[in-house]
Amino acid sequence: MSDFDYDLFVIGGGSGGVRAARTAAATGARVALAEESRLGGTCVIRGCVPKKIMVFASGFHREVENARGFGWDAQIKGFDWTGFRGNLHDELDRLEGVYRKMLDASDVEIFDARARLTGPHEVTMADGTAVSAKHILVATGGSPVRPDMAQADLGLVSNDMFLLDRLPETLLIVGGGYIGCEFACIMAGLGVKVTMYLRGGQILNGFDDECRGLVAEMMRDHGIDIHSGTTIMDMDRADAGEHLPTGGQSDAAMGAPRMERPEPHPQPDLADNPKSGTRAHAGCPIWVKATNGREQVFDHVLFATGRRPNTADLGLEDVGIELGRKGKVKVDAYSQTSVPSVYAIGDVTDRVQLTPVAIRDAMAFTRTVFLGEDCPVDHELVPSAVFTQPELGTVGMTEEQARDDREIVVYCASFRPMRTAFIDRPDRTLMKLVVCKETRVVMGAHLVSENAGEMIQLIGIAVKNGLTKEQFDATCAVHPTAAEELVTMSQPVRAG
Known part of the structure; x- marks a missing residue:
């Protein structure tokens, strides 16, 4: 015993x-x-x-x-x-x-x-x-964490987004990682006017440059107002009065009743069951001054600034x-x-x-x-998806990472998918394979498409097992599908 x-x-x-x-x-x-x-x-x-x-x-x-x-x-x-x-x-x-x-x-x-x-x-x-x-x-x-700045407790974090008493009319999202981008697309799809502030020049830092550029373009097409090189310099309750810019309030903020300031969030920030009556956010309009000098009032500010x-x-x-x-x-x-x-x-x-x-x-x-096996963890070639609209699926090295590692060739197809081209919508799909020039092994696969998350799960099996571009090509296409491009791209678009 x-x-x-x-x-x-x-x-x-x-x-x-x-x-x-x-x-x-x-x-x-x-x-x-x-x-x-x-x-x-x-x-x-x-x-x-x-x-x-x-x-x-x-x-x-x-x-x-x-x-x-x-x-x-x-x-x-x-x-x-x-x-x-x-x-x-x-x-x-x-x-x-x-x-x-x-x-x-x-x-x-x-x-x-x-x-x-x-x-x-x-x-x-x-x-x-x-x-x-x-x-x-x-x-x-x-x-999730808030930035180290005054009044940061006025903003929400991702945990809080499931507990809102009502949808805001306007929302500022600070941060352009996958959490910020996903919530931007979600809230815009629900009818919220969404603005994003990014400290960097582009969303989704660390993902393939070509893919994140297309996702940003599609997000803007869906009405999301993205500001790069921008973050919050100052923020306060809009009803505090002294900071309000002339003509800077949204109609929603102007007509909103005065509300008590939410209690600061403890760390770690654990959202409670809304049935308990705690941590559901009715919110209060927030005045924000950005580093680009812009002043504006939002119904809510969401900090998607890391974990x-x-x-x-x-x-x-x-x-x-x-x-x-x-x-x-x-x-x-x-x-x-x-x-x-x-x-x-x-x-x-x-x-x-x-x-x-x-x-x-x-x-x-x-x-x-408990079983006595030699089993280290395996964090290599992990597929993942960003559930933006459209989705981004990725496994393996980005083009930028692979180019720094060895000589590569890149196969890429960008097109309007049949489903939305028929009704003349501007949606675009991108399929991309990053291939080692010497071994022809597919080092990375990156998709921007409807259902990219579903596709990248299956492609991840091929990439994880070191399949070559020729082995991809030897697989018969399923037509008509968007995914058939993954096995029909015959000519590289560039080398590096």
């Missing part, structure tokens, strides 16, 4: 933590898990799942417009945010229940409490309950665990920290911040620690 209460104690009930707990328990290990907020974590409760449902909701307006072009006598009325939000959170409640049932079925003991390390083999709950474990796994994820690992007050440094930049947990290739009994996976390590990566980290951890 072990000297410990558990073989594994998991701190964090998100996708990675739950997968690790369940797979470890399946080996016969005694497992417990602590979650201070809601089972499901960022992905299920305040990230991927509610965001994708909002993506679906935001696309119907354009679908009805498209239907008219195809001969349907179609029309759509106003969007019922309150009804949609209720249905959304009913679904999140259902999914949280599914996670709880899966853990119960796996005989994982659940502590609905905040937990922190009080020793290399000890975890203590907020109520003082202390337990011991042979292994401890930190899977606490990350949280940081949730490691504050977990007791990690107290037990000797080494932390890195932004508080990330430093780990080796097997997710082991500087304290041998403690491991960390997922966003808290700030390696690749994607839900499927956290799940794969969890599976590698279980195989290494």
Whole structure:
């Protein structure tokens, strides 16, 4: 019999933590898990799942417009945010229940409490309950952060977007990463007038330049007002009065009732269940002065300015665990920290911040620690998608990265897809393969297209397995589809 209460104690009930707990328990290990907020974590409760449902909701307006072009006598009325939000959170409640049932079925003991390390083999709950474990796994994820500036607490972060009491008429998004761009497209699709401020010159820094340029162009075509080289210099409540620019208010702000200033958001920023009546944002108009001198009033400001690992007050440094930049947990290739009994996976390590990566980290951890296999994590050639409209799918090196690494040739096709060309819409699709000149291996694939996320999942299999351009070409095209371009591009457009 072990000297410990558990073989594994998991701190964090998100996708990675739950997968690790369940797979470890399946080996016969005694497992417990602590979650201070809601089972499901960022992905299920305040990230991927509610965001994708909002993506679906935001696309119907354009679908009805498209239907008219195809001969349907179609029309759509106003969007019922309150009804949609209720249905959304009913679904999140259902999914949280599914996670709880899966853990119960796996005989994982659940502590609905905040937990922190009080020793290399000890975890203590907020109520003082202390337990011991042979292994401890930190899977606490990350949280959105606000910029370090006065009045930043007036702005929202991504967690808050699912809790709005009502849709704003105007929204400023600060930041041009994938979270900012996705919410810009969502809110614009729901009828909100969206403005974006970017510190850099283009959205989606780190993605393929050609692809992000096309996404930006399409976002502007959909009415999103993008300002590059711009950020907030000052902000305040519009009803504070003294900062108001002459003629600078939106009609919505001018007619809005005076509201109390929201309480500052604690860090880490965890959105609560709206059924509890907390953290649902009615908001107040916000006056903003930009670095380009522009002054304007918005119903809401969303800071999409990055995320940081949730490691504050977990007791990690107290037990000797080494932390890195932004508080990330430093780990080796097997997710082991500087304290041998403690491991960390997922966003808290700030390696690749994607839900499927956290799940794969969890599976590698279980195989290494509980099955005795040599299973380091694999973060190479991870496909991903940005759910803008149109979507961006990517796997492998961008053209810019590959060109710095070796000689390449680039195959690219940009065209108007049949579905929207028929009704004379300006939508464009881009398909791009980055190929090593010497070996002919496809080093990267990048798509801007409707359903690019679905396509890149399948293309990722080919790229992950090192297929050559000739092997792509040997695959017969499916016609008529947009994806057939991936196997019919016969001539490179450039080399580098």
